[in-house]
Amino acid sequence: MSAITVLGIETSCDETAAAVVIRDADGKGHIAGEVVLSQLDDHSAYGGVVPEIAARAHVEALDTLIEEALMRAGKHLRDMDAIAATSGPGLIGGLIVGLMTAKALALASGKPLYAINHLEGHALTARLTHGLPFPFLMLLVSGGHTQLVLVRGVGDYERWGTTIDDALGEAFDKTAKLLGLPYPGGPAVEAAARTGRTDRFVLPRPLVGEARLDFSFSGLKTAVRQAATSIAPVNDQDVADICASFQNAVSRTLTDRIGRGLARFKTQYPDTKAPALVVAGGVAANQVLRQTLQTLCDTDGFTFIAPPLALCTDNAAMIGWAGAERVAAGFAPDSLSVSPRSRWPLDASAQTLLGSGKRGAKA
Ligand code: KG4
Ligand code: ZN
Numbered sequence: 001m002s003a004i005t006v007l008g009i010e011t012s013c014d015e016t017a018a019a020v021v022i023r024d025a026d027g028k029g030h031i032a033g034e035v036v037l038s039q040l041d042d043h044s045a046y047g048g049v050v051p052e053i054a055a056r057a058h059v060e061a062l063d064t065l066i067e068e069a070l071m072r073a074g075k076h077l078r079d080m081d082a083i084a085a086t087s088g089p090g091l092i093g094g095l096i097v098g099l100m101t102a103k104a105l106a107l108a109s110g111k112p113l114y115a116i117n118h119l120e121g122h123a124l125t126a127r128l129t130h131g132l133p134f135p136f137l138m139l140l141v142s143g144g145h146t147q148l149v150l151v152r153g154v155g156d157y158e159r160w161g162t163t164i165d166d167a168l169g170e171a172f173d174k175t176a177k178l179l180g181l182p183y184p185g186g187p188a189v190e191a192a193a194r195t196g197r198t199d200r201f202v203l204p205r206p207l208v209g210e211a212r213l214d215f216s217f218s219g220l221k222t223a224v225r226q227a228a229t230s231i232a233p234v235n236d237q238d239v240a241d242i243c244a245s246f247q248n249a250v251s252r253t254l255t256d257r258i259g260r261g262l263a264r265f266k267t268q269y270p271d272t273k274a275p276a277l278v279v280a281g282g283v284a285a286n287q288v289l290r291q292t293l294q295t296l297c298d299t300d301g302f303t304f305i306a307p308p309l310a311l312c313t314d315n316a317a318m319i320g321w322a323g324a325e326r327v328a329a330g331f332a333p334d335s336l337s338v339s340p341r342s343r344w345p346l347d348a349s350a351q352t353l354l355g356s357g358k359r360g361a362k363a
Helices: 040-046 051-073 092-109 118-130 168-178 186-194 218-231 236-268 289-300 317-328
Strands: 006-009 015-023 029-038 082-088 113-116 136-141 146-153 154-163 276-280 304-305
Touching: 006 051, 006 092, 006 289, 006 317, 015 051, 015 289, 015 317, 029 051, 040 051, 051 092, 051 276, 082 304, 082 317, 092 113, 113 118, 113 317, 118 136, 118 146, 118 154, 118 276, 118 304, 118 317, 136 236, 146 236, 154 236, 168 186, 168 218, 168 236, 186 236, 186 289, 218 236, 236 276, 236 289, 276 289, 289 304
Parallel strands: 006 082, 082 113, 136 276, 276 304
Antiparallel strands: 006 015, 015 029, 136 146, 146 154
16 A cells, blocks of 8 residues: 555644644654644633634634645645544534534545544554554543543554543642642642652542542542641642642552553453553643553553653644544545534443543543
8 A cells, every 4th residue: 555645633622733644655654744723822811721712713723724734744735645634522613613624625625534533543643653553552641531442453442441520631620720720730730749748648549449440530639629628728838748649649540540451451462562551641741640650561561652742632643643544444434424523432332431521622
């Protein structure tokens, strides 16, 4: 099979992004041109993503960004083999903008359209960056999702664990908010935790010890609130200690949950020569979390793969790449009548768990 060149479009949350990705005949991938416009400044005053503001910002920026990505790649629309756009899960307004733009381009150029599940984009990124063979495990930790997924092949996923309440990024954001730290909370909590004591507050580690591989973080957030209230008014050192204790509880929880996942993988795939755990999502920026996962993988004989942060957070290269993988694997293009879906589980057989992905906004 010859090289496949795909235009990718991502508009599911608060990043507007376009990219041109090439999958070589031998399966190697590279990004020919990409551009990501973060809307962080548009939303930060509200302490979260405002769907209407996001949709309008996508409309204003997307056409220019697509031109920019093509220009950076030195390509034209006619050079594309396919057009791939995120069509779920995410904020419906943004999804409509991206998918309708992709449909218009596909119709005008006669190129095939691929409607991509945003989670598939995250799941396949390590094949773009590291050429990782199937099967492998992927931990997605973002503002809207916390999932442990078995990636068996293109379009072949099994969700092993998900959050039954808050996503991990959401827990960081809420913890930050109630301690008076700025949005987004993750980086602020991590920074504050650097000068804090991890053992000053004993916070809960929900679901630790249970055989199921799900996650729960809302109890942790409540415990943080109680800890803060019990010593109010809090000074900077108190905030640092609470943040450090919070991160410590998260670390312990992940070690237990993911450790069980790695063991299950080994049981199911005893012959995999180099088993791997890939991390994705904005929380993957957290150094304590990375170190926790690295140590866990070292102990259990897994390779720990953390793609560059710009490819862990939302981007269009992963969507273009997922499109290229679909073309290469022989999947038929989607019809121009395909609809965006605000909810779209990667694993169709997985049950919806109470509260999981309830914001449905971020992936
Ligand atoms: O993947 P992402 O950029 O956006 C979506 O959720 O789509 O993830 C954003 C989340 C936010 O909740 C943010 O607080 C969290 O990632 N985050 C972090 C760190 N940097 C970003 N959480 C913990 N530590 C960090 N350093
Ligand atoms: Zn995402």
